[in-house]
Amino acid sequence: MSRELLLIGIGAGDPDWVTLEAVRAIQRLDVLFVVLKEDELDDLVEARREVLGRHRQTLPRIVELNDPPRPWRTAPDYNAAVALWRAQRRELWSAALTAELGDDGVGGFLVWGDPSLFESTLAIVHEVLRDFSEPVELRVVPGVSSVHALTARHRIPLNRQGRAVQILPARLLADGMPDGVDDVVAMLDGKLAFNSIDPAGIDIYWGAYLGTPDELLISGDLAKVRDEIVRVRAEAAARKGWMFDTYLLRRR
Template sequence: MKKIYLIGIGAGNPDYLTVQAINTMKKVDVFFLLEKEGCEELVGIRKEILEKYLEEGRYRVVTAEICERKKGGRLYEQGVETWRQQKAGVILELIKHKMNDGETGAFLIWGDPSLYDGQLEILQYILKQGVVDFEYEAIPGITSVQVLAERHKIPLNRIGETIVIATGRRLKEYAPSEVKNIAVVLDSYAAFRHFRDEDIDIYWGAYLGTADEILISGRLKDVIEDIQKLRKEAKKRKGWIMDAYILRRVEGLEMDKVDSHNYDDIC
């Protein structure tokens, strides 16, 4: 039986790898690196991770091209589905033809495999087709949302509050009054613009964990121009941008205002 690992590598810095991720990598015969035009740097970080943690010559690397998702279609979900099916076709071929029975293969997943990453569902989709059989397992990684909070030295939620994780596309569905703590990823629209007149703080970060990291925080209306300018400049300079942010309503329960008899929500 073939075995596939989806190994979470953390979001940015090769030092974010967990001991479990490193120990799993040592068992792998073949690493599959998926290349997308314009994202060569992300493949580079994966190669750096392999060189940093593994002995040369003890593993194979197979690269494959995947196409960019076509943007701008009428139905976003349908577009993503089609793109995932194309990606599944490439991955199926890799598992079928580029590893032998009894071997272990792995995909190095940016951040954590469970957060806005389609690879788990793609493997399940391939198995359902019944063309190839394999076991699979996911290894957790440090997500971009966690890195963002740590880099800004803030907890993800204040006492007893909820934390929502959303995409830029979905952010618009929230009424300003509903914004307590929202972490936003995958936002190519700068959707935070919709809340610019609200009493909301933003904790923004781009290229987190890398040498190009940029961090900005403050009252949204005060820093919005800076963020938009830096975003534009960085994207032009590097050709791509990966950024995330937390929006947080200014009022909220702070440590010194907590009723000392009610510790239910405090850990």
Template sequence: MRKIYVIGIGAGDPDHLTLQAIKALNEADAFFILDKGEAKADLIRLRRDILDAHVAEGSYRLVEARDPERDRETSDYSPAVDDWRSRRADLYERFIADELGEDECGAFLVWGDPSLYDSTLAVLEEVLGRGAVAFDHVVVPGVSSVSALLARHRTVLNRVGRPVQITTGRRLAEGWPEDVDDVVVMLDARQAFTRHLDQDLYIYWGAYVGTEDEILVSGRLSEVSERIEELRAAARERKGWIMDTYLLRRP
């Protein structure tokens, strides 16, 4: 039976790879990569750098396809994501059926950790559910952007006896979560932290964490919010995209 590895490759630093991940990389016959366009060509380059650093040249195949576009303007968020994932499933199904022999091993390289805000596992489950192609799959955990962010700021995720919530900018914009003092925010395209300047919050913010473009800011939200907005806008203008994560903490 075909075998698929879903490998967490960390937040951007090639040194984030675990020994388990390196072992899995060297078992793969083919690596499946989705092209997100010229603006995000850096993401493919970083994947290639990882393969060059840890896998013998000529021992694998690269299979690339253009990632389907997701409707980011619609107010119906969940149906738009479901449609996008189904179109991704079409690609993954073709990858596995057409590009992988019955006794071969393929791999998807996932930023951070495959269990945290990534669609690869859900898409593969949809492919399996269709029943057109059979395969076994193994998940290799990686260093998440959350772990990398907190390590770079030399702080912890949780405090004794207190819960932590990981959420999106979309949800934070709707209001502060109940009974939580520590909130990690991902996928915040609209800088929802600016809606909470009236609260006494501390922020640990980072963009492109683990890469050569890394930017870090920490401090009282009311004092550093404008600086983060300026840095974020400049970085997005320079690179054409941004990946940032932050922790908001009540005293």
């Protein structure tokens, strides 16, 4: 007998972005672990239900994991706050997998976008399974990431021939574009880093709520369109109560 844990990428928003491999994985689940964040959004909960409803006639057993608070948004020591949160998550998930995953059960997580890109689930699961006394086979099912959804919607390649692309958290843009890199994808930009860097010679390809009916797209010369992005972003966040966006900065 063997146990399996599946991390299933379900895409950045559009239910049609769930791959055939992901569908087969969803249909195999005995138990689904659902991480409930402290500020879980109704739109995301409903989207997850739609994915399950499309591809399962009967739902798997669902185990809810209440996510620890995320203190790094205000904590003075960012790295220490993240380390504490990861340790709390690891303890919670380890107890749940031990209790709920049978001797030959198939468990899984539905992961937004792709499990390997700007997603902590895979790293924490590796830590959890390392301490298990009995082996659990881990399988990762790729999904359509927000980065690829963004470039597809703007009809542009992610990389240009012979040039590197850097993907980074937007806080690392505080001093502008990295040296020697002409194409940068910024994630998690709650502080509008694109609006504070030198825009000379840079184009931006911005997208929000990618793959959903509320999708927003703006592109152009950063100096000319950044005020529009700030305005549209603020209006959308006020209307919906939340904001998921990402963008590519491209030096001309």
